[in-house]
Amino acid sequence: MGIDKEKVITANQLTKRFGDFTAVDAISFEVEKGEIFGFLGANGAGKTTAIRMLSGLSIPSDGEATVAGFDVYRQTEQIKRSIGYMSQKFSLYEDLTVRENIRFFAGIYGMSDQFIKDNTARLLHQLRLKEEENKLVKSLPLGWKQKLAFSVAIFHEPEIVFLDEPTGGVDPVTRREFWTMIYEAAESGITVFVTTHYMDEAEYCNRVSIMVDGRIDALDTPKNLKQQYEVGSMEDVFIKLARKATRAD
Amino acid sequence: MKQFISFVRKEFYHIFRDPRTMFILLGMPVILVVIFGFALTNEVKNADIAVFDQSKDEATSSLIAELQASRYFNIEKRLRSYQEVEEEFKKGNIKMAVVLPPNFGSDLLHLHNAQVQLIADASDPNVANTLTNYAAAVILDFQDRITDGRNLPYTITTQFRMLYNPQLKGAYSFVPGVMAMVLMLVCTMMTAITIVREKETGTMEVLLVSPVQPMKIVTAKAVPYLLLSLINIATILMLSYFVLDVPINGSLTLLVLQSILFTVTSLALGLLISAITDSQQTAMFISLTGMFLPALMLSGFMFPIENMPTILQLLSHLVPAKWYYIIVRSVMIKGVGMEAVWKETLILSGMLLFFLFMSIKKFKIRLA
Numbered sequence: 001m002g003i004d005k006e007k008v009i010t011a012n013q014l015t016k017r018f019g020d021f022t023a024v025d026a027i028s029f030e031v032e033k034g035e036i037f038g039f040l041g042a043n044g045a046g047k048t049t050a051i052r053m054l055s056g057l058s059i060p061s062d063g064e065a066t067v068a069g070f071d072v073y074r075q076t077e078q079i080k081r082s083i084g085y086m087s088q089k090f091s092l093y094e095d096l097t098v099r100e101n102i103r104f105f106a107g108i109y110g111m112s113d114q115f116i117k118d119n120t121a122r123l124l125h126q127l128r129l130k131e132e133e134n135k136l137v138k139s140l141p142l143g144w145k146q147k148l149a150f151s152v153a154i155f156h157e158p159e160i161v162f163l164d165e166p167t168g169g170v171d172p173v174t175r176r177e178f179w180t181m182i183y184e185a186a187e188s189g190i191t192v193f194v195t196t197h198y199m200d201e202a203e204y205c206n207r208v209s210i211m212v213d214g215r216i217d218a219l220d221t222p223k224n225l226k227q228q229y230e231v232g233s234m235e236d237v238f239i240k241l242a243r244k245a246t247r248a249d
Numbered sequence: 250m251k252q253f254i255s256f257v258r259k260e261f262y263h264i265f266r267d268p269r270t271m272f273i274l275l276g277m278p279v280i281l282v283v284i285f286g287f288a289l290t291n292e293v294k295n296a297d298i299a300v301f302d303q304s305k306d307e308a309t310s311s312l313i314a315e316l317q318a319s320r321y322f323n324i325e326k327r328l329r330s331y332q333e334v335e336e337e338f339k340k341g342n343i344k345m346a347v348v349l350p351p352n353f354g355s356d357l358l359h360l361h362n363a364q365v366q367l368i369a370d371a372s373d374p375n376v377a378n379t380l381t382n383y384a385a386a387v388i389l390d391f392q393d394r395i396t397d398g399r400n401l402p403y404t405i406t407t408q409f410r411m412l413y414n415p416q417l418k419g420a421y422s423f424v425p426g427v428m429a430m431v432l433m434l435v436c437t438m439m440t441a442i443t444i445v446r447e448k449e450t451g452t453m454e455v456l457l458v459s460p461v462q463p464m465k466i467v468t469a470k471a472v473p474y475l476l477l478s479l480i481n482i483a484t485i486l487m488l489s490y491f492v493l494d495v496p497i498n499g500s501l502t503l504l505v506l507q508s509i510l511f512t513v514t515s516l517a518l519g520l521l522i523s524a525i526t527d528s529q530q531t532a533m534f535i536s537l538t539g540m541f542l543p544a545l546m547l548s549g550f551m552f553p554i555e556n557m558p559t560i561l562q563l564l565s566h567l568v569p570a571k572w573y574y575i576i577v578r579s580v581m582i583k584g585v586g587m588e589a590v591w592k593e594t595l596i597l598s599g600m601l602l603f604f605l606f607m608s609i610k611k612f613k614i615r616l617a
Binding site for chain 1: 251254256259266267450452454455456458461
């Protein structure tokens with residue numbers, strides 16, 4: 001981690017309270033450009049709330065954060081323009097064709113017709129979906145849908161892409177392919193902020209943070225975390241930390 | 250603007266690719282007009298009746314001719330005795346009998362008062378009621394004619410006048426009602442469902458994370474339904490004008506403008522429902538039981554509000570469809586202008602602003 005690397009996400013004591021309940025409790029971290037940042041935690045640990053604050057959907061109760069250099073309190077519009085998002089629920093329109101989905105999402109990000117045309121051709125070729133471009137998305141296998149959803153999420157060339165459990169319910173082969181796509185995106189300079197339930201996927205991340213009860217209890221490379229907790233896998237690291245949790249699901 | 254067009258185009262894809270939506274949007278209005286116009290109407294045409302004329306004078310024969318000439322009756326049989334009246338009813342040959350007493354003509358001329366007896370088969374009370382009303386109207390017409398210009402003191406004991414609907418056409422009152430129902434169905438229910446569907450499938454999250462402002466998202470969702478509603482308004486008006494012979498007595502422009510006002514109000518209501526619900530089922534349930542049924546029951550179109558208990562009368566004030574129904578009935582059938590419906594227009598506009606304000610507020614709360 002070079003000192004001169006650009007920080008695309010910074011969070012400092014970022015907090016979100018709902019009444020008496022503190023969903024996110026003063027978390028602090030930084031994410032560098034092109035990094036694959038794993039954001040782990042049990043259900044109810046506060047991951048989703050944190051992502052919502054970072055993507056401009058929810059205003060923090062306290063603390064500071066910037067995303068792509070923009071302030072999460074005042075510059076949510078600019079933040080939204082600089083990020084891509086793919087949620088755990090499937091996020092394309094089933095009753096639109098592959099091409100229509102691409103065109104719609106590119107359209108709402110204000111991409112030009114020429115840009116959409118050129119990049120759609122490239123994308124369809126990459127995903128080997130040229131034959132299926134005019135088929136409804138609901139007719140595609142789940143793995144293809146997920147890969148297409150990811151491609152659509154980064155179609156407008158965002159600085160950061162938030163992936164909220166992107167590989168839920170997908171078979172291991174497709175997960176491998178999906179992670180290949182994530183690596184390619186990271187290499188092209190897109191920062192990837194990913195939450196996952198699969199601990200083997202945590203091993204693929206450059207750095208991993210683990211949230212417990214609204215706080216970040218651990219943050220380091222997978223290798224260092226395993227050393228620190230003296231275990232052989234990220235799964236064991238996670239179990240050691242999650243055992244301390246007091247919040248119910 | 251480009252974002253907006255992308256959005257509207259996407260909404261049209263959703264609509265055109267879902268047969269159920271297409272059916273509700275375009276098939277339902279036609280079906281409702283046909284059902285209410287032909288099947289559910291109280292109107293009776295060419296009902297078989299019998300006449301028992303005991304007087305057989307000039308007055309009775311011209312009255313009978315008048316009855317025959319009207320499109321409502323077909324004089325199936327001339328009777329010669331009271332006994333026959335009952336026989337014909339029992340055979341089911343006739344629906345009503347007109348009994349003209351002896352000396353009808355001379356009574357009318359000298360006593361200035363003659364009597365007609367109408368006997369109807371009340372096993373179907375609605376038909377019986379309608380038939381006797383029609384006959385009474387024809388007889389009154391006849392009386393008016395013979396007194397006309399001669400200022401003779403013929404006693405007309407029943408004051409019987411049919412305002413705006415001299416032929417007692419059923420279609421007159423239901424067309425405004427069907428318009429209210431269709432617009433309510435299309436705008437409120439379909440808009441609520443389409444927005445809630447995006448919440449269910451998870452695409453709403455993706456849209457909210459995009460740079461499109463939330464209000465733009467919901468407006469773009471409403472636009473196709475507004476356009477399709479305009480088509481529906483045109484369809485219903487044309488069907489009622491050309492097929493059901495309902496006249497448009499007032500200004501067409503005013504009628505269309507008022508319909509747009511009601512459409513937008515219904516859309517705002519749909520947005521409000523979508524803001525407070527998370528599942529399509531709930532949205533549909535609220536739209537149907539909370540909006541559609543009151544529109545049907547409390548707008549005055551099926552059941553007269555004046556006859557309802559006070560509490561229901563008060564409740565009916567909260568139903569937007571009631572005000573729209575009054576406006577359309579006034580403009581379309583009575584032929585009055587804005588000066589007669591400004592109060593209702595104001596109430597509808599107030600409701601529109603209230604729904605918009607509430608849905609924006611609810612929408613913002615959910616985002617925080």
